[in-house]
Amino acid sequence: MKHSLILEVNGERHEIAVEASATLLHVLREDLDLIGPKKGCDSGGCGCCTILLDGRAVYSCMVFAMSAQGKKITTIEGLPKDGKLDPLQEAFIQSGAVQCGYCTSGMIMTAKEFLANSPAPGDPEIRRAISGNLCRCTGYHKTIDAIRTAAFSR
Amino acid sequence: MSISGVKEFCRPQSAGNAVELLAKHGNRAVLLAGGTFLHGLFSRGLGSGVEVLVDLQHAGLSYVNEAHGGLALGAMTTFRELAATEQVQKMPEFGALLDSLHCPPAQIRNQATVGGCVASAYTLFDVPVAFLALDASVKSLGPQGPREMPLEKFFVDYFEHSLKKGEILTDVLLPKPAARSASAFLKLETNSNDLALLNVAVRLSLDKSGLCQESRVVLGGGVGKTPVRALSCEALLNGQRPSRALFENAAQKVSADIHPVSDHRASGQYRRAVAKVYLRRTLLRAAERLGIEIA
Numbered sequence: 001m002k003h004s005l006i007l008e009v010n011g012e013r014h015e016i017a018v019e020a021s022a023t024l025l026h027v028l029r030e031d032l033d034l035i036g037p038k039k040g041c042d043s044g045g046c047g048c049c050t051i052l053l054d055g056r057a058v059y060s061c062m063v064f065a066m067s068a069q070g071k072k073i074t075t076i077e078g079l080p081k082d083g084k085l086d087p088l089q090e091a092f093i094q095s096g097a098v099q100c101g102y103c104t105s106g107m108i109m110t111a112k113e114f115l116a117n118s119p120a121p122g123d124p125e126i127r128r129a130i131s132g133n134l135c136r137c138t139g140y141h142k143t144i145d146a147i148r149t150a151a152f153s154r
Numbered sequence: 155m156s157i158s159g160v161k162e163f164c165r166p167q168s169a170g171n172a173v174e175l176l177a178k179h180g181n182r183a184v185l186l187a188g189g190t191f192l193h194g195l196f197s198r199g200l201g202s203g204v205e206v207l208v209d210l211q212h213a214g215l216s217y218v219n220e221a222h223g224g225l226a227l228g229a230m231t232t233f234r235e236l237a238a239t240e241q242v243q244k245m246p247e248f249g250a251l252l253d254s255l256h257c258p259p260a261q262i263r264n265q266a267t268v269g270g271c272v273a274s275a276y277t278l279f280d281v282p283v284a285f286l287a288l289d290a291s292v293k294s295l296g297p298q299g300p301r302e303m304p305l306e307k308f309f310v311d312y313f314e315h316s317l318k319k320g321e322i323l324t325d326v327l328l329p330k331p332a333a334r335s336a337s338a339f340l341k342l343e344t345n346s347n348d349l350a351l352l353n354v355a356v357r358l359s360l361d362k363s364g365l366c367q368e369s370r371v372v373l374g375g376g377v378g379k380t381p382v383r384a385l386s387c388e389a390l391l392n393g394q395r396p397s398r399a400l401f402e403n404a405a406q407k408v409s410a411d412i413h414p415v416s417d418h419r420a421s422g423q424y425r426r427a428v429a430k431v432y433l434r435r436t437l438l439r440a441a442e443r444l445g446i447e448i449a
Contacts, residue, residue, distance in 0.1 A: 001161055020207060021160035043193045045347055047261065056234070056264040062189050063265070066163040067209050110260060131346035132259025 005069055009034065010078030018065045025049045025060035028075060036076035036105045040134075047133030050106035051075050057113040059132075076105040079112070088112060088150045095146035099137035107133050111147045121151055157196050162206040166213050169295050169324050176320045177297055179206045185322060186210060187230060187270030190262050195274070200313055215269065215324060218242075223330030226293075229269025229323050233258065233281070236268060246443040247288075247331030250355040253339035253439075254284035259347055272308070273323045275315040275380070278349040282309070283374035283381045284339045287355035288328050296321035309380035332368060335359035336443035340436045342375070342428055344419070350375030351420045352428055354436045358396065358444055366391045371404070371433065376425055377412040384411035387433065396441050397449050405434040 002017035009032060016031050025042070028034045028051070040048035042061045049060040052074040079086035088108050091097075098104050107130060114121070114129040121129070126147050127140075135143065164183075166172040176183055183206040186192065195201055215230035218239045225241060237255040242248045257280045258266065271281045272292060282305070290305040294317055305326070308315050317323065337357040341350050357370040369391040374381035387404045394400050414425035441448050 003163060019160075020163040021157045043197070044190055044262070047259070050261055053264075057261050058265050059190075059261045062193065064163070064186070064189065064207065064209070066165075066207075067186070067189065067211060113260065113264075128346075129260060132261045134347075 003066060005066060007032075007065070007068055007073060008071070009073045010075060020064075020066060022065045023061050024051070024063040024065045024068050024073070027065040028060060028073075034075045034077050037109075038102055038105060040102065040106075045134070046103070047106040047110065047130075048103050050109040050133065052109055052113060055113060055116065057110045057132075074109075074112075076108055079108070086112070087153065088115070088147070091146040091150035091153070092143075095142050095149055097139065097142040097146035099135075099139045103133055103135045103137075107135070107143055111150070115147070115151055115154075118151070121148070123148065126151075157192065157201060157204075159201070159203070159205055160207055164206060164208045166208060166210065169213050169215060169322060172208055172210060172213050172322055173295055173297060173320065175206075175208050176322065179208075180319075182206050183208050185273070187273070188232065188265040188267040189270075190266045191270065191274050191276070194276075195313070198313075210269075210322075221327065225328040227268045227326045227328065229267060229273075229325060231268045233263040233266050233268075233271075234260075237263065245331065246336035246445075247357075248328070248337065249440065249443045250284040250287050250337035250339040250357065251281070251328075254280040254341070254353075254355065257341050257343070257346075262347070268326050269323045272305070272326060273315065273317075275309055275311075275313050277309075277312065277378065277380050278375050280339070280341055280350060280353055280374070283353050283372050284337070284355045285326060285328070286372040286381055286383065287337055287339070287357045287370040288331070289370065291327045291329075292323055293325035293327055294321045295324050300324070302327065306383065311379045332359040334361075334444065335368075336440045337370075338436050338439035338443060340432050340439065342432060349419075352376060352414075352425050352432060354429070354432045356433070356436045356440050358391075358437070358440045360396075360444065360446070364395055364446075366394055366396060366400075368392070371408070371411075373408070373412055373429060373433075376417065376420065377414045377429065382412055384408050384433075386410050396437075396444075396446060398438075401434050401437040401441075401448075404437065405430040408433050
């Protein structure tokens, strides 16, 4: 049985019908065509599906869509403003912090919350901040470069 | 996360309302707190027959209140919210709690809850071990009303606790800490998003003459079916002046108190060996927080 649900995603209101068991990740990708959040482990271990819920980074594979009603959902598609990429996205491009790209949107969304609360982070803090995000290409150095660049070019 | 049998989703607006829903749906219902371990429970076959999720996020259980000189932690308080409270940040007495709350990555800290990590009754979790070292108790609500029990009595076996059917955990209560006390926690893990291979929480309290009293030594992460209090270590510490030699003796003693399991992640022998090292380090960390010189 499907349940009706209102979700606010990237500033837009969506009225949809979902199964009670559907994860937010599933609904974002399959119902709303927002494929920025990736399905990696689907069990809260890899961080590829990280999105912001009321500004906080969460694994969208571990949030039921039904639990997300009334919250502001931000996916990587919601980061650009007025047609311009977010400074974090720019920094990832400039630093070449992408190999296969599968972890990238999760890394950026995790960093988005982190930088909002950390004005001048050191590398140890950046490393800790992305400890819930796996990169199978092991490209962590450039990811850390990118986050540092974004932090200090504000 | 694949939980396909679930058909209904309830959003109770109070703890009492949640109890009514549990009474109505019985074994078909499971409580949803932060949701970070629900997958873990289902993948271990513990969610069979579940058709109703009872989401507690609107039940008014997110708070940290001062109570009787200690703290009352609402079951739906997230790790992040708890770690941000002034008492937990600043009081060395709660150091073990702060240490344990910082173990998981941001995504888990933002979602996982005080009540969820306790009610899962999983021996590999971190925060409950810290709670035990702080003499925590739990408050629950059921059809017969509220009741309290020591956390030590709460844990029974793997994924088994002593709440009765239809009861929900509403609070974790931390008593007023003793005057000169500090606590610390350490975890051994293979990566930052891993369950513990071993974890240790200790509380050191000093009496007026600077001798240990009311010591707590608790180990978790594969040393038994539940987290374990190392009673012979505690007895060895009590009445003694903190010193490196004392901590080393306590560490050597810990083997008698634990029954480590062997699994695909670590052998019991390995857990037994590192328990000594981690206990010594955790004691030193707590002593440092007490601000005492250790000879």
